[in-house]
Amino acid sequence: MASAVKDSRSGYGPLLRTPGAWTFLLPGFLARQPFAMLTIGIVLLVQSTTGSYGTAGAVSATTGVAMALFAPQSGKLADRFGQRAVLIPGVLAHVAGVVALIILALAHAPLWALLAVAVPTGASTPQVGPMVRARWAARLGGSPLMPTAAAFESVTDEFTFVVGPVLATALCTGVHPAAGLVAEAVLTLAGGLLFAAQRRSQPAVHRSQAGDRPRVSALSVPGVRVLIVAFLGIGAVFGGMQVSLTAFTQHIGQPGINGVLYGIFAGGNMLAGIACGALAWKVGPRRRLLVAYGLLALATTPLWAVTAVPLLGAVGLVVGLCIAPALITGYTLVESLVPAAARTEAFTWLTGAVALGQAAAATSSGQLADRFGPSMGFLVPLAGTALALTVLLALRAHLLPRSSTVAAGAPADGAEAPVPALSEDRERELARA
Template identity: 70%
Template sequence: MVATVAPTSTSPRPGYGQLLRTRGAWTFLLPGFAARQPFGMLTLSIVLLVQHTTGSYGAAGAVAATTGVAMAVCAPLAGRLTDRYGQGAVLVPSVLLHALSGLTLTWLALSHAPLWALFAVAVPTGASVPQIGPMVRARWSVRLRNSPLAPTAAAFESVTDEFTFVVGPLLATALCTGVTPAAGLVAEASLTLVGGLLFAAQRRTQPPVVRERRARAARGSAIRVPGVQVLVVAFLGIGSVFGGMQVSLAAFTESIGRPGLNGVLYGVFAGGNMIAGIVCGAIIWKATPRHRLLGAYTALALAASCLWTTDSVLVLAGLGLLVGVCIAPALITGYTLVGDMVAGGARTEAFTWLTGAVALGQAIAVTTAGQLEDRLGDGAGFLVPMAGTLFALLTLTALRERLTVHGSAPDPD
């Protein structure tokens, strides 16, 4: 049984420093960071490699989207199995399969294999993406149960996610454009393998699996909770921003003859996420989570709707920064809400529904934006984040009553 760690200070405003002094935290945070890189590197690495070997953003986006769809479909299943059997039992085979599939996809692309072969290997590559973020959140949930540090941990995890979106695309772009188009996927597979195995080895901080938890996980899925369904739609919209930005920025920088700017512009966008996440975690909010989510999402939809209106690098960088700043509060609040809505025996699965929704939204956006850029050009791919966020905002507004938390979910441990 993992002990619950009480905060070491009586400060009414627990901060990140206090959180990081939690016993055993660094043992899973460091390897977990390395193993999270698929989410930041995988899609863009595939887009850059396949576009290089086929000359088509549409084909590249479709292959990348296949990995995203496979991840979105399989992530909740992986989360459910994790709740039932434990993190190590699911994680070790996942990272082994992901590394093997990613390297195979790289070899096939460089060999100019038929497109159907790339699609076939993209499926296990996406399906086996390790769900490290939800696993880390589940470890925090157990160790900080009934602690005022729990909201700080939620913010910290969102900041960490955003940081991977800063480092991942920059690293993928630098490797694919500065070394070889295959270097991004090779590095991603290597980081996943090493980081995932080291993370799985940290057994002392894993959430325990007990009979009550297995029984609860077997009885019902977290997606049956109405509020989770609404949040899934919201996170689909967030995924549309990530996917649409990745393809559209790559197409834009290539159209002006400066492909190296792709990583910089995406880094500005992701940097806005990270900075806003840090600030959000340091604020004690008076507004309810539901109102915070609606406010943040309204701002996000408005900012995303402006992306397609400019062909200036500086204006696009400024708009990307603004979009990034708006995403972080929505992500943090969404994860906080789902943690309160779902009982501990299904919490990892609930987190993976949101992670999978981002992946699915990203997959749809990558495919759609790629087709728009191939056929229309002129930044048409930026219409995808606008459409995705506006649809999600309408859904959130119409079904906002489902986002009310009627008390803290019990933990069967």
């Protein structure tokens, strides 16, 4: 299936000229757009019907937790049976869950009913982003264009987080509190089915054959577990910013600028992502991740103390600028840490970690905003990134690309596989890391 593209150049031009790329890029962009609308749509709808940010955050968090727990299983099934076989039933189930959640919220159903529906809604969220990344990895193989592809995907993700929250907020505040989730369901159905129809670009299916060694999960790779912690912290920034900005703008009587402020934050992320993809890095990915994460933790420090809207927008922009390098480098490391047979699963673990961190932060920020004021919710991004940075620094050795990384089908009894010789380029890269 994969036709590895060997190109000594980097940059978006050579990347976008990759044969077959546009067949999955355009449908993938449409299909992932609803992801940025889901949590903010839930927060705005449930807060409107209950009057509580804590309740809205709890429902949103339940959706995120369910997605985080089930996303890796979706990725594992996609590696084994193909993306189309997983995506179509997932899209239909997700749309049904969103419709049920809207009906219950408008009917002022009790919290337990909203939480019960939030579980399947989150669990069935289509994992289009990881699937697109897996298609890039299948197409590019070990090409120098892989970091550029990771940057391009980060830019695409952040563009959706610029458009999605603004669109959802405008629909919820200007049309109807449920309009944001209605749009999310429609886009999920149309985009998901269109993306699933692109069969030629999907990665090869890695089915187990009789006599094959047991398949190894991406979670067995130590570097993946470290990256999961890092992405939990990044999710804490997203979740804390969403709920805290919503509470802050409601508190000052300007709910309409919530989407604008969040769009500025996401726009900073997108701009940094564009720059990261255009650069030819001479610093190893591990060092880039540690530096970017340190700057991210530092940037979140003043959020809770800011009370002026223009200054909050400026600080949010800086926070956004610091997220992209960490995200891009984390996704780039997957290609060198994880074998192809478990790569979609690895990407979904990271995406799920963002969702889980976002969910926990939404709940914590909502509770803090209800009890102590909207600004206190901004302490959650700071705490999340500081804890994750501590873990990254302590376990950074696991992030070095190793030729002895566990491979799919590796011996289950712990025997070591032969270690192939490293190329001169790889040796120089590891030395710089």
